Amino acid sequence: xxxxxxxxxxxxxxxxxxxxxxxxxxxxxxxxxxxxxxxxxxxxxxxxxxxxxxxxxxxxxxxxxxxxxxxxxxxxxxxxxxxxxxxxxxxxxxxxxxxxxxxxxxxxxxxxxxxxxxxxxxxxxxxxxxxxxxxxxxxxxxxxxxxxxx
Amino acid sequence: xxxxxxxxxxxxxxxxxxxxxxxxxxxxxxxxxxxxxxxxxxxxxxxxxxxxxxxxxxxxxxxxxxxxxxxxxxxxxxxxxxxxxxxxxxxxxxxxxxxxxxxxxxxxxxxxxxxxxxxxxxxxxxxxxxxxxxxxxxxxxxxxxxxxxx
DNA sequence: CCGAAACCGATATGCTTCATAACGATTTCA
DNA sequence: TGAAATCGTTATGAAGCATATCGGTTTCGG
Numbered sequence: 001x002x003x004x005x006x007x008x009x010x011x012x013x014x015x016x017x018x019x020x021x022x023x024x025x026x027x028x029x030x031x032x033x034x035x036x037x038x039x040x041x042x043x044x045x046x047x048x049x050x051x052x053x054x055x056x057x058x059x060x061x062x063x064x065x066x067x068x069x070x071x072x073x074x075x076x077x078x079x080x081x082x083x084x085x086x087x088x089x090x091x092x093x094x095x096x097x098x099x100x101x102x103x104x105x106x107x108x109x110x111x112x113x114x115x116x117x118x119x120x121x122x123x124x125x126x127x128x129x130x131x132x133x134x135x136x137x138x139x140x141x142x143x144x145x146x147x148x149x150x
Numbered sequence: 151x152x153x154x155x156x157x158x159x160x161x162x163x164x165x166x167x168x169x170x171x172x173x174x175x176x177x178x179x180x181x182x183x184x185x186x187x188x189x190x191x192x193x194x195x196x197x198x199x200x201x202x203x204x205x206x207x208x209x210x211x212x213x214x215x216x217x218x219x220x221x222x223x224x225x226x227x228x229x230x231x232x233x234x235x236x237x238x239x240x241x242x243x244x245x246x247x248x249x250x251x252x253x254x255x256x257x258x259x260x261x262x263x264x265x266x267x268x269x270x271x272x273x274x275x276x277x278x279x280x281x282x283x284x285x286x287x288x289x290x291x292x293x294x295x296x297x298x299x300x
Numbered sequence: 301c302c303g304a305a306a307c308c309g310a311t312a313t314g315c316t317t318c319a320t321a322a323c324g325a326t327t328t329c330a
Numbered sequence: 331t332g333a334a335a336t337c338g339t340t341a342t343g344a345a346g347c348a349t350a351t352c353g354g355t356t357t358c359g360g
Contacts, residue, residue: 019290026297147176
């Protein structure tokens, strides 16, 4: 018998991080493909949704929420603004900051994109029961929290 | 009440992919920190383990297993070879190919690194029962498979 | 009230990761 | 025997991400 039929990455399969990397690679490519018709990528979609749900958000706060550095947000928001999906408005009470808001066109597109992402999620989690999917999301949250405590 | 206490990313939290990205970011930084004392990174560690478990492996096959492009493997293996952890041997039966093998020093380091990664895994999955952890890994596999069927 | 410090968005820059095209050497196969 | 495929490699460029720094603005301590 030996180890002839043993998968070459069997040792790595025991680690949840390895499974995460592989699963996420699939998710990412499928999601980006699903968002392409809307002119969105994973990250621009995320930003659009967060701004829609928290109108008037500041860029620094958005950077916190999406866990990215502020400089990298600039080009991303330029892209969304150029596409007519969001606006940057100088705040009266703090003229350093910009308030972010989604335009009417942005809200429409966001809703359509969300439907596409829902379909994507269903596709990727096919074969899992709703309970298993919920447990997955909960487990990922635990890991995220454990990491943040360092 | 309104949505005052609603997390700004609540909508995104419903998607498993979002949780994966966030959890994996934590895993990656913690893991790379854990591997640093060994002079390894996530990817060099993975390669080392796979080669150890499949002696004589060819580079093209390793690229398949780790899902990376062959050109990116070259520098990575140079690094492991320079560190004296692996060897590249020209095959007699096919002089185009190189057989990859882990050296004695490589095996020792690999074992020590594996222990560190085990500790890392325990740290990251703290709060999950063994069953929950197993279910997580299984669910990630399902998603990876669903993605690969496209 | 004033000056130092902190904060906001933006720019410039470099590093790491990752994908593609093409090459010489070798093997396979028609 | 010659064409096509394969193996490892090189060169190159795109994309993601982090750091340092800037001008403009606000905050706050003396």
